Amino acid sequence: MNRRMFLIGGATAAGALIVGYGLWPSGRMARANRLAAKSGERFVANWIKVANDDIITVVIPHCDMGTGSFTSLAQMAADELDADWTKVRAEAAPADRSFANSALAEAFLLDETNMTRDSIPIFVRGTMEGTLRTLAGYMDLQTSGGSTAVRVTGVYGMRIAGAAVREMLVKAAAARMSAPAEAFRTEMSRVIHVPSGESFRYGELAAAAAEYSPSSHPKLKPKSTYKLVGNPIPRFDIPAKVNGTAQYGIDTKLPGMWYGAIKISPVFGGKLVSVSEAAVEHNRGVKKVVRLDDAVVVLADRFWRARSAVDALEPIFDNGGNGNVTSQTIRDRHLAALKSGKIKPDHVTGIGADALKNDTVVEHVYNVPYLAHAPMEPVNATALYKQDGTLEVWAGTQDGLGSRAFCAKTAGIDLDKVTFHLLPSGGAFGRRLPDLWNFLTYAVKTAMAVPGVPMKLIFTREQDMQHDFYRPNVTSRFQAALDKAGMPMGWVNDYTTDDEANDEAHILYSVPNQAYGAVKIATHVPTGPWRSVESSWHGFFIESFIDELAHQAKRDPLEYRCALLKDKPRHLATLNLAAEKSGWGTPLPAGRARGIAMVECFGTIVAHVAEVEVPDDGVLKVHRITSAADCGMAVNPDGFRAQIEGGIIFGLSAALYGEITIDHGAVVQQNFPDYQVVHLAECPAIEVHIHESNAPLGGAGEPGPPPVAPALTNAIFAATGVRIRELPIMNHALGKGAQPG
C-alpha cells in the first residue's frame, strides 16, 4: 500500500487521526498503537457545541503548540455551519472546565459509548453518531504532529461536523414552521425561511436540533462559497500570549506542591550506581532525594532550591557499555555499511542499479548530524500520586490521550485511575510526541516516591538538551548514471537509518531507473521525529545531489529540475513561482548568489530560493529567502505563511549551526550558546507566496524546513564553488582560498 492509498483509505474507513498516523512509517505506527493501554480507549473526532446564547464552541482534539490549528479548525467547522464568526470559540477538550466532571469528558478520554443524551442538555452532538462515530472507535491516540490537524481532523472531521450540525438546525427550523427544509437557508448563525423572511437564531434551535441524528454524509459547501475558510482570520490564542496570561504546562501550580530538579545519567542507558544525599539533605527547602534507575531527583519547596541541590550532588552513573561511542565512531559505522555493497533496495523502478553499468556515473555522500528539538519551554510535568492509588498528571504533550495511557503504564495502574490534563506547549517540534516522553516517566516515578504530594519536575535546559530524542544522524550515498546530455538515467541511493526504512527517499524527478534502500545502524543514542521528520534529511540529500547533477551537466539548476518535472504541473508551478519572485537569473552584486530547492512532504510542496553572500572573510550572510508553497488551499493564509516563515527559520538554525555531537557516549552540547540557533540578527528577509491548486489540503507546520538547507548550500556553491555535503554549514570554511567541492 503506498502513501496516498493510506490517506484515502484512512479517510473513508479508519477514522480521522488514524489516517494521519497512517502517513507515518509503519514501525512508528505500531509503536504508537502499543501505547493504547486497553481496547476501550477511544477518541472522538471532534465536537461542536451550540449554546442558547448562540455561542458555538468547537472542541479541538489537538494540543496548542503554536501552529494556530485551533483557529483554522474552527474556521473549517464554522464555515460549513454558516456561523457568525464573532460568536465562535475554540477550546481544547480536556481543559474544558464545563466538561470536567461530566460524562462528556469521560467520553472524550475514555469511551464515547458512555455518552448519554442527558449528559449534554443543550448540545448538538457533531459527529457522535453515524459513520464518524464508528470510525472514531479505531482511534487510539490524539496526536498533534505530522501536520494532521487541518488536513485530517479538519477535512474529515470539522467540515463534516459543521455541515451536519447545520443540517440539524435547518431540520429543527423546518419542523417548527412545518415547512420543507428546502425552503430555508442559513447565514450568520441564523436559519432563514426564504419565502417569509422569518428567521431563527441557532441558539434558539439548538435544543430541538439535538433531537436529530447528525448525518454522516452532510452536503458540503462548494469552495467558491467559503466565507471563513481562505481568510486570514486572527488567531484565538494570541491575545493571551502578549499579556502573560497564557498558561503552559510549566505554569502548573498546586497547593503544597514540591518542585523537582533532575540529573540523568549522561550516557544514555547508564544506571545510577551511587549518590550521597548527605551533601544536600540539610539545605533549606530540600524535602527528599529520590533515586531512580538512571537518574536522581531532588525535591524541594521551590525550584531554585531543588536545582541548586541537584547541581551540588555528585551521583555516580555507569555507562552501560557505551562510554567509548563518539559521533565519529557512529559515522564510521555508517560509511562502512554503505561501502559494504550489501544494501538491498526497498524500491526499484526500471532496471534499478543495473543502470549504473553504462553511462557516466556520478557519486556523492552526504551527512546530517543529530539535532535537538530545543523547544523554548523545557520539558516538564506535574504529577500527584494519591494515597488512594490514583494518579493525576499535568503536562504539555502532543497527545493527551496517549500521554494518559503512557502514565498509566509507567505507574503500573489501570487507565481509569489516571487523569491527564493536557496543557499548551511552549513549542514542541516533535519533542512531545509519543515515545519521547522521558519527562512523563521521571515525573510519574518521582511522584510515586512521595504519595500524596503534588510535584512539578522541570528539566533544566541542560538536561532537556542532553536527554532529548534526537533527529538522527544520517549518511546517504547517491550514484547517478548520466546520458550524454547529463540527464539522469539511473538513480541509486543507499542511506542509513536508526529506525525503519521510509518512503521519503522517493524523488519528484522523472528518472527511468531507480533503486533506493536503507541500512539500519542501531546506536544507543535515542532518536525521534523532529519537525519534517524524514524529509529533514532526505530533502537535503536529494536536493543537493540533483543540484550537483545540474552543475555537472553545465545547466541552470532551475532549468535542469524543470526538465525532470514535465509531468508534474503543481511542482513546476511552485518551483517557477519561487524562482520568479526571487528574481532568479537576474544579476546580483559580486559575492552574492542564489540557490534553489524544492521538497514535497506532508501533502505540501515547498520551494525556497536562498540568496546568500560569501565575502572574502568567509562569514556567510543569508540575505533573503523567497518561498513558494502549494498546500492545495490555505485555510488561513496568514497562519499558513506564519508556519512556513517559522519553518524556514527552524530549518535555517539547523542548516547553519545545528549539531548535537556525541563524545564518551554522551551529548556534548548543553545550552543555547553551544547549540546555536538563529537570532533576529541572522534572520533574512523572508517572502512566502502561496500557489493555490485544487489538490487536497496539505500541511503547514512540517513542510517549511526541508528545502532550506539545500537552497543554502546550493547558493553557497553558486557563490564560491564550495560544495557542502555535511551539515551544519558553520563547520565549513567558505572564505577566500576555501576548498572547492
Added chain:
Amino acid sequence: MGIRLKVNGLIHELDVEPDAPLLWVLRDELNLTGTKFGCGISACGACTVHVNGKAMRSCSVPVGSVANAKITTIEGLGAGGLTAVQEAWIAHQVPQCGYCQSGMIMAVSALLATNPAPTDDRLAAAITNICRCGTYPRIRAAVRAVATSEGGPR
C-alpha cells in the same frame, strides 16, 4: 532578614535567600508566571523583565541585588490597557507557541523607551532573545509599525 521587592507597583516582603534568582521568585513566590524559564543562563531572554526600566534577564539576577528597584513584569506592562507594542504584536499576529513572547515584548519595550525608532540593525543588535518558532520577521514588522506610528510607542 526579609527582602523587600517592588513588583508591578506592589511591595512584597519575602523570606528568600538573597542569591535566589529573580525569575523563580517571581514565578514561584509571587505567581507571576508570565515571565518564563528558557535557559537559566541569560542566553535566551524568555525571562526578560524591566528593572528600573531596563531590560534584564531575570534568571541570572539575584533577588537581593534588586531589593530596592522598581521591577515590571509582563503582567505589569499592560496593566492599564495593552501597550502599543502589545497591540502591534496582535495586529501582526506575532506569537506562535508564545512562550518567548513575554520576554520579547519586555525587551522590545525597553529598547523603544530609549530609542523610539531603531533601525533594523539596531533592533537586531539589541534584541538577542531566542524564538524557536521563528517569529522574527513578524517581530521586525511589528516593531517597524510601532516605531513609525504617530506619536511613537507609548
